[in-house]
Amino acid sequence: MIATQLQYQVTQDRIKQFYNSLSALQGSASSWLRDLQVRDIRDKIAELESALEQYDSLTTGDIKYIVVERLADLPNALIKARLLAGLSQRELARQTRQSLLKIQQWERDGYSRVSVDVIRSIAATLPIELRGWARTDVDPPSRPALKTLLARAGLPKEVYDDVIVPAGFEGIARDDEIDRRLERLFGLGVAQFANGAGFDAVPLRFKLPANAEQSRTRAYASYVEGVCSIIATTQPSVTGELPKHWSEMRRLLFPDGVISLATAVRQCWSVGIGVIGLRDKVAFHGACRRVDGRATIILKPSSRHSSRWLFSLIHEIFHIISEDGDFTLIEGDETSRDRREAPNERRANRFAAMVLTNGALADAFTMVSRRSGGRVTNLTAAVRAAADFYRIPVGILANLVAEDVQSSGRANWWGSAEKLQPIEENSWKIVRDVFIESFDRRFLNSTEAAVLYQLLETRDE
Known part of the structure; x- marks a missing residue:
């Protein structure tokens, strides 16, 4: 920005030079290089003229004082406030008992090497209203x-x-x-x-696990609410009407009949459901939210495999289609008894299972039971046979059988189910890539974009 009358005059001279150069270029033959140079000169002229206008507004009394809410805004605010007060650099130096050389150097460097205490002491002599962490009597915590x-x-x-x-x-x-x-x-x-504030309790429609730590639960629920609200900002339209029968949902999510996580997530975005995956290790399994007609799903299964991610996705979709109005739901750990025994969770699980097995869940279970003879040691071969016969991805059926075995108290078969999962790309990355190609970034501010970047950042795994 322009800080002195001399800089103001130099800026005026530069603008005249640019206008002369522009006239010369416009008189020459048209070419892509000439057009590029013309655009560049016009941009520079606009930038310099804006600086002149700012200087004029500060020195003609149109502005009464400068409001500063953040420490990062103080350096430029000091120069603006000095101009607003009608002070030269020499007069400010005398007023603040600093040397003229220091004031000139500090303004030239944007006060980058000056302590916060000195910056605040200078601000105290100028027409500046300090708010938030820029206030002279408040220091932010380390x-x-x-x-x-x-x-x-x-x-x-x-x-x-x-x-x-x-x-x-x-x-x-x-x-x-x-x-x-x-x-x-x-x-x-x-x-x-x-000042001791805590996280607000997000109004949850469903009960979290009884043993969940309350402060941690409130904090993470607030975090999920914030992430969902940012994602909702990127959704181009409100969530459309969703089918409530499993067969219609299957046709929506897999229009070509092929079970695919990427396809299902793309279809969600196409009907206005934003989907993102998180990778933190907090013991929550996922979340869904609808506010002002925009639905968002957060996936966070403990497994890399798409079979678990698909099941979780459709499970959350069930909550969206079965609940009216605005709501927020954060799922407890996927193996917790509270979650498995809740009636609405059972309905959501069955809905997801029917979608993924094309309605053949009961028949597939019957074949698995018959072929295994009720023995856990025979389940692997039985699951393979039933999956092949009913054209169900073997990893999906294996997970459904493992859940059934655990719920009945017979054994823990999740390790064997894991071995039946296909070797495939990391599911978090699949969801991340679809998010990047689907979300509308035009309405994000810089902070929202930065938060999303952190959530989407690739790590070596």
């Missing part, structure tokens, strides 16, 4: 202190390290970005947490 505050409030360590304060965040600007991320996800900034 990174370790903030992490401790959020942990005490229940925020899982993984969320803090991976999303709120990822590696490489340094400096005042990053502190402000942390504040913005907290405000966007939880509706609370650093100041509120420093």
Whole structure:
């Protein structure tokens, strides 16, 4: 920005030079290179003229004072406020008992090497209204202190390290970005947490596990709510009318008849259901939410295999089609008794099973029981035979049988079911790639885009 009258005059001279260059170019023969140069010069002229207008508005009394809410905005605000006060750099130096050389250097460098205390002391002499962390009587907590505050409030360590304060965040600007991320996800900034605020209880339609730690549950529920609200911002349209019968849902999710996680997720996006996968290790299995007509699903199965991800996806779809109005549901661990025995969870599980087996669930189970002779040791061969006969992906049927065996108390057959899963691409990456090709990023602000980037970032696994 323009900080002195001399810079103002230099800027005017540069604009005249650019206009002369523009006139010369416009008189030459048209070419792609000439057109590119013309656009570049016009952009530079517009930028310089905007700087002149800003300087004029600050020096003509149109603005009364400068409002600053974030520390990162203070350096430019100091220059604006000095101009607004009608002070030269020399007069500001005298007023703040600093040397003229220091003021000139600080403004030239954007106050990048000046302590926050000195910046605040200069601000106190100028027409600046300080708010939030820019206030002179408030100091933000250090990174370790903030992490401790959020942990005490229940925020899982993984969320803090991976999303709120990822590696490489340094400096005042990053502190402000942390504040913005907290405000966007939880509706609370650093100041509120420093003053003892906790995470609001998200109104859940369904009951979480009875043994869930309350503070951690509230914190993660608030996090899920925030993530879902960002995803809803990227959805181009409200969720359409969804079929309620399993056969119609199967045709919607797999129009070519081939069971595919990528196809199912794309079909969800096509009807206005945003889908994303999370990879934190917090003991929750997934979530779904509908607010203002926009539905969102978060998948977080413990397995990499698409059979489990598909089952979870359709399970959450059932909740969306069976509930009216706005709601938020966070699933407990997929093997928890509370979840397995809840009536609506059973209905959701059966709906998903019918979609994935094309209605052959009971017949397939009958064949597995008959061929295995009731012996767990014979289940692998029996599952293979039934899957082949009824044209059910063997990994899907294996998981359904493992769940049935565990529910009946006979044994834990999940290890054997795991061995029947096909070798395939990481399911989280499949869901991530469909998200990237489907979401509408035009309505995201920089903070929302940064949060999504952290959630979608590829890691070596």
